[in-house]
Amino acid sequence: MTFSTKDKERLEKNPGELIYEEIKEFVGTSSENRLSFLDGYVMWDEPLVGFADGDDEIFADYKTIIEPEHLTPREALAEAYGKSPDDMPTHLSVISWILPAVEETRKSNRLESRIPSRLWSHTRWYGEKFNEKLREYMVTLLDNMGYLATAPFSQPYFKTFTNEKGPYSNWSERHIAYAAGLGTFSLSDGFITESGIAIRCASVVTDLVLPKSPRVADGPYSNCLHYIGVNCLACIKRCPAEAISETGHDKLKCQQYLHEIGYSRESYAGGYDNEKSIAGCGLCQTKVPCEFENPVKRMKKEME
Numbered sequence: 243m244t245f246s247t248k249d250k251e252r253l254e255k256n257p258g259e260l261i262y263e264e265i266k267e268f269v270g271t272s273s274e275n276r277l278s279f280l281d282g283y284v285m286w287d288e289p290l291v292g293f294a295d296g297d298d299e300i301f302a303d304y305k306t307i308i309e310p311e312h313l314t315p316r317e318a319l320a321e322a323y324g325k326s327p328d329d330m331p332t333h334l335s336v337i338s339w340i341l342p343a344v345e346e347t348r349k350s351n352r353l354e355s356r357i358p359s360r361l362w363s364h365t366r367w368y369g370e371k372f373n374e375k376l377r378e379y380m381v382t383l384l385d386n387m388g389y390l391a392t393a394p395f396s397q398p399y400f401k402t403f404t405n406e407k408g409p410y411s412n413w414s415e416r417h418i419a420y421a422a423g424l425g426t427f428s429l430s431d432g433f434i435t436e437s438g439i440a441i442r443c444a445s446v447v448t449d450l451v452l453p454k455s456p457r458v459a460d461g462p463y464s465n466c467l468h469y470i471g472v473n474c475l476a477c478i479k480r481c482p483a484e485a486i487s488e489t490g491h492d493k494l495k496c497q498q499y500l501h502e503i504g505y506s507r508e509s510y511a512g513g514y515d516n517e518k519s520i521a522g523c524g525l526c527q528t529k530v531p532c533e534f535e536n537p538v539k540r541m542k543k544e545m546e
């Protein structure tokens with residue numbers, strides 16, 4: 243990957259736009275976003291991109307909201323370069339992106355009530371492989387431009403743990419996306435963006451200074467109809483594991499269901515790397531009002 247004089251001019255003029263354009267272009271053109279064994283089926287729609295200040299105090303708060311192991315962007319970048327957080331440059335930024343599932347995938351999952359559709363399952367597996375390529379691409383691009391960069395999720399130090407509520411990690415992509423103003427959490431636990439909840443997300447930490455995206459949400463759950471007092475609860479009915487209730491999402495029940503789901507190999511034939519490539523569930527993220535849009539925004543618009 244080469245970085246031309248033209249790219250340098252773009253970077254100086256508007257770094258945020260350059261980053262957004264690069265992510266959008268990669269999603270739009272990469273063969274990794276296409277399933278060759280399904281006539282080049284495209285998995286992800288146009289991305290959403292947001293930026294957070296690497297030293298935003300919310301990252302320190304996550305040590306209490308999640309667990310003390312959750313890394314701040316400064317710790318994550320320093321660890322990737324084998325240095326101390328204090329040795330990192332003064333200004334750090336976090337780039338966060340959202341990959342919305344295409345309509346056909348969402349529609350196919352709406353028809354299911356026990357296991358995910360073939361398209362959802364493939365998108366869970368190959369779509370995350372694409373997400374991984376996008377992380378790599380962005381880190382290489384920033385490195386070629388002369389900046390420090392790391393995708394914490396792809397680093398050997400990324401870990402998942404379990405506490406009494408269930409699994410958590412030391413780099414939660416959704417909490418990063420929340421910090422970058424891309425959406426909020428919900429009753430089902432999923433992250434609701436302007437393109438809905440049927441998404442995947444990822445992030446990169448860098449010392450390229452980027453404009454902080456505004457956090458317009460009123461609070462960490464304000465894109466969910468339930469938390470603004472609307473009787474929705476559609477996700478509760480969608481969950482075959484009874485892992486969602488009016489008090490929230492039981493991660494342990496959900497995880498157990500994902501392990502014991504008993505996918506039928508015959509009905510998912512084609513294009514598998516191995517056993518693991520039949521994966522996911524996400525029934526609570528389709529056939530619900532938050533599937534492909536911010537339902538609270540829609541409701542407010544309808545009331546205008």
Ligand code: B12
Pocket residue numbers: 307308358366395402408409410411412413414415416417420427428430431432433434439440441442443444462491493494496497500521522523524526527
């Ligand atoms: C461990 C894990 C799981 C676990 C636990 C999920 C969880 N809620 O943490 C299990 C196995 C259950 C799981 C299931 C699924 N997963 Co998963 N999983 C992860 C993983 C690897 C780590 C998550 C993590 O670190 N969580 C941290 C804990 C602390 O988060 P939490 O408990 O939800 O946090 C709550 C509190 O912090 C609370 N909160 C309380 N006070 C405050 C205050 C503030 C200010 C804030 C911001 C929050 C907050 O808000 C949160 C929501 O209640 C991530 C990848 C990653 N590195 O991020 C993917 C990820 C979360 N999974 C994802 C997906 C898509 C799924 C599935 C749909 C499976 C599938 N692909 O078909 C299901 C969905 C389950 C559900 N109902 O949400 C996506 C999320 C998509 C979305 N719209 O949210 C992620 C981000 C993967 C990705 N790269 O996109 N997953």
Ligand code: SF4
Pocket residue numbers: 428429430431465466467468469474475476477478530531532537
């Ligand atoms: S289905 Fe309704 S209650 Fe459940 S997360 Fe979506 S908006 Fe919230």
Ligand code: SF4
Pocket residue numbers: 480481482483484485486491495496497499500523524525526527
């Ligand atoms: S991912 Fe499946 S099992 Fe987990 S909460 Fe959603 S519908 Fe229930």
